[in-house]
Structures are given as structure tokens and as C-alpha cells.
Amino acid sequence: MDETKLEEAVEKKTLKQAVQDAFKELGDTFVAFVNAPKALWAINIPYIIEGLVYFGILTILGKFCSENVGLTDPQAGWIYSFVTGGITFAMLILGGVSDKLGVRLSLIVAFAVMFFGRALVGLSGTIPLGSGLGSPMFFVMFGGLFLMVLGYGLYQPASYAGVKRYTNPQTAAMGYAVIYGLMNLGAFFSGFISPLVRHRFESTFPPNGLPAVFWVYAGLTLLSLLITVFILTRKTDQQAVEQIARETTEMTGEDEKATPKSTEPEAKINNIPLAIYAMVTLGLLFLVIMIRNDRVQFNLPLAGVALSASFLLTIWEYLRHRPDHPFRDLRFVAFIFMLIPVQTLFAHNWLTIPYYLDRAFHGSVVSQYFELFSNINPILIFVLAPVVAGLTASRNIYKMMIYGTLVMAAPTFLLALGPNVVFFLAYILIMSIGEAMWQPRFLQWIAEIAPEGKTGAYMGIGQLPWFLTKVLTGLYSGYFVEKYIPRPETGLPIQSGKMWFIYGLIAISTTIFLVLAKGWMMKGMKQKAS
Template sequence: MSFLSNFGPLAEAPRDLWLVYLLKLLASFAYFSSSLTLTLYLTAELKLGDVAAGLHYGGYGVASTVYGVAGGAAIDRLGVRASLLLGAVLATVARAGLGLTHSRAVALTLLYTLLPAADALGVPVLTIAVRRYTNGRSRTLGFALFYTVMNIGALAAGGGVDAARAAFAGGLDMPAGWGRLSALRGVLLLGAAATASSAVLVVAGVRDVEMDEGGLLRVYVPGRWGGTSAAAAAAAVIDGADQADGVGGVAGGPAAGPSTLERCRTVLRDVRLWRLAVLMLLLVGVRSVFRHLDATLPKYMVRVFGPTAPFGAVYAINPAIIILLVPLVGAASRPIASFPMILFGSALAAVSPFWLTAFGDHYPAIVAFLVTLSVGEAIYSPRSYEYAMTLSPVGEEGIYSSLASAPLFLTKLLTGGMSGALLSVYCAEKPPPVRQTRLMWGIIGGVAVTSPVAMAALRRFLDIGAAAEGGRDDAATYEMVTVDGAAGGGDGGGGGGGGEGREGGEPEQGAAAGAAPLVGAPKGGAAPAVGGGSIASPPMPPLAEASAT
């Protein structure tokens, strides 16, 4: 029995899908390792204060999201192969530039231009690629494996950051007068090496093809309206080689229908959108805790426990638990409606910082914080995407999720500014005789707790019940598929993100502009159009929420 046959329906997927998983692993490692060390880099290498570093951290996250939304049309025109190649090149230049430059102006320019642009041409495109390289029989497993690979990349990033910091602990003199390479710069250059490897893989094997519902592989031609549809194009079947007898005609454009502005006006009058928007807004508080894992935890640990503090290993607790727990929680909680799970899980995640408030600066308290946060995330985060899909009518998922997710722009800015202010006052680099870290984590927890408290107060409005249809076809059942994003999101980048999709971070868009963390497809019904049609969905799942950044 071959290795691929162990994956059932994925055995018929083209080789490009397995390259995408490898690309996802490299991209996740690069994103999460740089995100984890970004605020430390801005302070230690660029000599920015805590508040300025926090604001630039938040600004980068917002930039990744904006680039992701604006870059959707460019992705459609370029296609998967060209978008991935361009994104890998931009990411390599940006991370290498950040690792080598000693100019604050150059570093900040890269942080707001090339790096978020690379995020927008990376993670979202990989998600689109998984959709094109799978069909109705394999898509659920394909996206599930994609999400798992993202978390493995985040897990590796935590260990990689600590390994790079240990390897470059004493610094390394660079040739040709480039100066001394610090541990933080070594982490960025390690990420640059990962994205450079991605560019090589794209050139070597990724193709613009798509699989139809019959398992046939066809040429996909990017065009003005997003390319040819496998159902409509007359392209020749590919037999596994990079050859085809011909390329089918490009679809003549989408059928006439309401404009985007008209659709938005209609959607804005729908109470379901406002339920979803209110929930997303109320989740900002608890999602901010995940962004503090990037923005606050590394500086806190280095300042309290010393420069060798293993914040990467501590950070890795989150993706490790998510990988193991999400499938178990999903299976055990199927009879329970979404809102009670969201309320309970977010409450658990929100109180997690209070471990450090109660027990102070001790490693067991930090571990308890990460474990509690991760268990809460595993409970509430996947169900928040199911809630969103339930409220979004079929065919309108993208516009509902993009409008409802607008409040999540607040998460990065809130966390970045808040992190810098709290660190400068309660955990400064050159502190007064006693640091007040317990109060700092208490404030973080207090902000997070506002989410479940407000949700409980608005329960009658938000709880749609287990049987709510949300405009869906009564005769169809739906497969709910969670994938990354990110931001961070998050991704962060999240990114969401552009960026990796993680709790709290990553930019969260539909498939055309960003990632499609949750896909609903009627079982046994007509398959969605491949290529020309859009598959859009709500925000990305848990980590490892970049997110986007």
C-alpha cells in the first residue's frame, strides 16, 4: 500500500497539493518565528521604546490585512503559481532586509510595505491552491491537513526561535562590514531562508491546474474574471505531466447580477449580519490575549527570567494543544449548539492571564496560563466559524464574513498599543526596584473578561439555537471545514491575514482576497464552480490567530 493511499481521497490529488503543504510548513515557520520576536527586535535592534514598538507591531498587522483585501484582484489575475512565487521573493527580501539593515527607516519601510505584501501573496494563495487541487471527495480532508500543517509550522517556530537564540547567543561577525549578527537577526534570516526555499519549490513544481469533480486535472488559466472554470473550460486533461493538448477558453465573465455595492446594501439590512458583527466585536477582548503571546510574553519573559528565557518553547504549548485537542472537542461537542460553546470557551481563555496575577513570575504559572488559554481556544474558536457559517446564507458567505469581521481590525491595534504601554509602566527594561507584573497580567485578563461578560449579557440576541438555519437549504447537510489562515490573526499573518491565521490576528477574508478558513459545501448536492466561482468564508481558525498578523 502506497503512502498516499493511507490518506484515502487525497491519494488522487496532484503532486502540487503535497508541495503546497510543504510550502505551508515553511511559510508558517517563517511567519510565526518573526512575529514572535518582532517587538523584541524593534526594541533591541532599532532602539524603539515599548510603546512605539507595540504600535508598529499593531500597524504591521493592520497593513497585512489591508494588503490582503486589496490584493484579492491581483491574485485572481496572477494565478496561484505567479502569486506564490512573487510572495516568496518579497518575503525573502523583506526578512533578509530586516535581518541585515541597521537603518530604522529601512526596517520600518519593509515592515509596512514588502512584508505585508508578501503575506497577502502567500497564505491566502495557499488556501486557494488547496481548493483547486482537491474536489468534493477530498476537500474536507485536504483543508483539515492544511490546518494541521500550519500548527506544526507554528510548533516548529517556537523551538526554532529558541534554537537560533542559543546558536547566536554571543553574536556572529558578518563579512564585508555588515556588522555583528545578533540572535534576533538570526531568527529573521532563518525565516528568509525558509521563504527562499519556498520560491525554489514553486519554480520546481507548482502549476496552475485544478481538479474537477470527476478527479480529472485540467489547466487553469488566470484571467480577468479569475480564470477558467473546470466545469466550463474545454481544457485537455493532464495525465500527470506538465503538458496539455490545449487550453480551454476563458469564461466570458460572471453572469449579470447585483453589484458589490448593491449586495452590501442588502446585507446591511439583514439582522443576521448584525448578530455576527456584534459577536465578532465582543470577541476582540479575548482574542487580544492571543496577540499578547507575540507582543508581550517574549519581552516579559526576557526581562523577568533573563535573556535565555525559553519563550519559544512556552509559546509552542499553544499549537501543540490545539493540534491534539481540536478534533477531540469537535467530536465530543457535536450535539451542543455553537453559542454556549463560544461563551464557555471564551470565558476559559479570558481568565487564563489570572494565573500570573495569582501566582506571580513563576514558570508553572506561565505554563498554566498557556494551557488554560489553549483549551479555551480549542473549545470556542472553531465553533465561532460554525456560528458564522450558520448565519451566512449560501452564496453570501464572503460578503457576510468580510463585513462582520471588520471589528477584528481592532485586535492588533488594541493589543499593540496596550502591550507597549503596559510593558513600559509595569515591566520596563530598566525598572524601578519592584516590577508590577501581576498587575500587568491582571489588566490583560480584565480586558479579556469583558468578552464573555458582554456575550452573556446579550445572550438572548446572540444565541441563535442549535436548529437555526440561517438561510441554508433545509434538504442539504454541510461539511464544516476549519483551516488556518493571521493572523495571525493573525498570521496572524496571522494573520489573518495576509499573514497566518491564528487566534486574534491574522487578516480574515474570503477566498478571493484571503484565506477560506471555513468552507460549507452541500453534501450530495451540486458542487460549487471551480476556478471562476468564489468560495469565501468566515475568519480563520485557531492557531497557532495570527493571525494575520
């Protein structure tokens, strides 16, 4: 009832008053955020670098798999599924580990593991190891990507736990929006670095200079590791915690330290069965990949059923020992799973758009610098995310989900009109506005409902549908790329409009689901908030 009255009061304001109030709130929040502890900036600076490296790798990985490793488009899609889906699955498993290790140690371990993994990927394209699925080159690359997956699965939950640890109630929303924007800023920079390095070392690292780009990314990961070690010290961490405690007490009048913590020991859980089921699931996934590519003779439908059963068994084993797990909440589960269709557009940023720009615009500047055009969205998010967060900080989260997903999904139909630079730029702009409206708020909601000391675990858990999105989208994206935007040398026609029309229908179904479930979902979210 109070929320309804508040919204009615807001509606009675003139548009000018509403805009003035919103920007005043944005300014106050931004000033408070600038004065945030030094430890928060030790999170943010490596986050820019990691955004550059991570999204830079995703932008060129498909081209590297196709032209250097010698994989087909569908096989490259499977590699994308492993990397992006594997990262989210690793977050699900390692989110709780980051809570136990602490923010600083988790980040150090994560960067070290990712450095060695990315160096292996660069090595795979540097020394002659043959090519093709099953070649030594493939397995060296795959080993490097596997290490990167493990490191990133620890890195992401630890970073968001760090934002929660180093922000107060006033700066929290801005903190999540900024860290989300900083990764996108880094991704934008990769659009400049990658083509410059690629063209410069094309003759040194034939056929396209991509191994040199991977080496540069490995070096940048090492830089992030050094920044974390020397800036995010134990002293810096303690000073930040004390500063946030003082600020929170001044704002709320409550002393968080005065709240007694439970001394009851946590029940020990035997995670050996979970680890076994997870390894079996990964093994079956690899088996399915091999069957699809005629490397192993076996019944594909049977292997698919076994993979699905093993995956569900893994989830069941994880949940049955955790009665207070958020996945026991039906509304929470429904809410995050309804976002899967629109999240496919995120996946297509690396699964489809680099191919689309490289092939549908073949022979043009867009094709020559496809990395730059592929990463226009990140710079827009960097600018838009904090601004939109400040303007909509007091808005109902669920309504922001509806409006944001609609704005994000609708412009996909512009691309259905055929390859056109103006349509593509309009799509990126409008889609980015929609993304900025709902994605940071969703991450904030997950972090804020998490119990004390469980932020990393909840961030990992909330990413499970994102894991499914990445895996499922990777399964069919290679087929769509091969069918609708084939390689120029094949001589087959480009039919990208049909592909984007189908993708638009998929994405906009999220908005429809959210609208239909509005009454039930908002009731549940009010209960969560209380």
C-alpha cells in the same frame, strides 16, 4: 426544531457511547483527509514553513526593535500594530484580488513579495545604518515589513480559498482545522531554530544575532516559493478540482458543474476613492505615531479624530458599492465584533508574552530560551485543533464559541498570581484547548457562507475585527509592558500580576457578550445556514 431533537438524542447517549461515536467520526474523517488531492498538500507544506517564519518573526521583532533598532517599548508596540494590523487590513483589500488571480498565482506572488521584504529586514540589521526612530536602519526595516504585510495580505485568503477548493463536504472541517494546526506546528519549530541561530551568530551579528535569524527566515520563504511553483502546478490543480467534484457528487448526489453560472457581467466599481482614503488613513496613522514619539509637533487628539474619521470613511466607501456585502448583516457584524476582547489574547502571544518571559523570568532558562517557551501554544494547537474538530464537528458553532472563549479566557487569571513557570504552563495548556474549540470553526463558518468565487474576499472581510484587535492591542501593550514588566537594568519592580488581571477581565467579556446575545445570534445563524 430538528436541531433541538438532535441535541436531545445526543444527550440520551451514555458518555462512553458519545466518546466512541466521536472518535469513529474523527477516524473516518482523518482517513478521508489523508486521501485528499496532492494540491492540498502543496498548500499545507508551505503553510508549516510560513507558520515557522511568521510567528518566529513576531516573537523576536520586539526584541529586535528595542535592542537593535533602538526603539522604546511603546514604539515597538506601534511597529507590532502596523505589522499585524496591516496584514489584516491588507487581507481586507487583497482578498478579492486572490479570487481573481486564482490560488496558485496568488501564492506565488505572495511568497515572492514576502521573500524580498524579509530579506530587507535582515539587511537592516546587517549593514551599519544608525539606529533610532527615523534612522536609515528604521526605514529599511519598515520597508521590508511593509512588503511582508502586502504579501501576507494576499497569502492568507488564497490559502483558505485553496482549502475550500481542494476539500469535499466530508473533509472540509478537518481541512480548515489541519491548516490552522500546521501553521502552529511551524510556529513551534521557530522556538528551536531562533535561539540556536541567535546564539550561534551572536558575535557575527551583534549585539544579539537576531539579523541572522531574519536571513534564515528569508531563505525559508524562498523555499516555500519554490515548493509552490514546482508542486502546485496547473495540472495538479486541475486534477484536484476534478477529484473533489467526483467525491462531492458521490456524497451529495448533486453535480456542481451542472449548476449554471450567471452570465450577467459584474458592475464595475471605481476603487480610486477607496485607494485614496486608505492611503490617507495610513498616512494619518504614521502621523499619530510620530506625534506620540515627539517627532512632529501637532495636536494629538485632533490627529486621532482625523485618523478615526478617515478609517470610517474608508470602510464606508468600500461598503456603499457592495449591497450584498456581509457587513450589511447586523448579526454577522455583531458576532465577529464580540470576539474582539478574547482575541486580544492571541495578540499578547507576541506583544506581551516574549517580553514577559524575557524579563519576569530574567536570569533563568525560561528567559534564555524565551522563543521556545513563547511558542508552546502552537504545538498544542497543532495536536488539539484536528482532534477537537473531529470530536465537535456536529456541534452548534455558536455554542462552541461560548464554551471555547470561556475556556480560553479563564486561565488568564492564573498569571495574575505572579510569575510562576507552573502557572504559565497551565495557562498555555488551558488557553490552547479553548482556542482549538472555537477558532477553526469560526474560520470554517466564514468560508462556508461565502458565495462561489468569493471565499478570499469573505475571509478578508471577516478579519476586519481582527485588524482592529491587533491595532488597538498594540497601542496599549507597550505602555503595559513598560509599566508592569520593565527592563531589568531599570531596577524597577516587576508587577506582571496586575497586568494579566486586567487582560483577563478584557478577554472574558467576550463570553459574557455571547451569552447575553445568544437568542438573537442563533436565530440569525440558522437563517445564514439555510
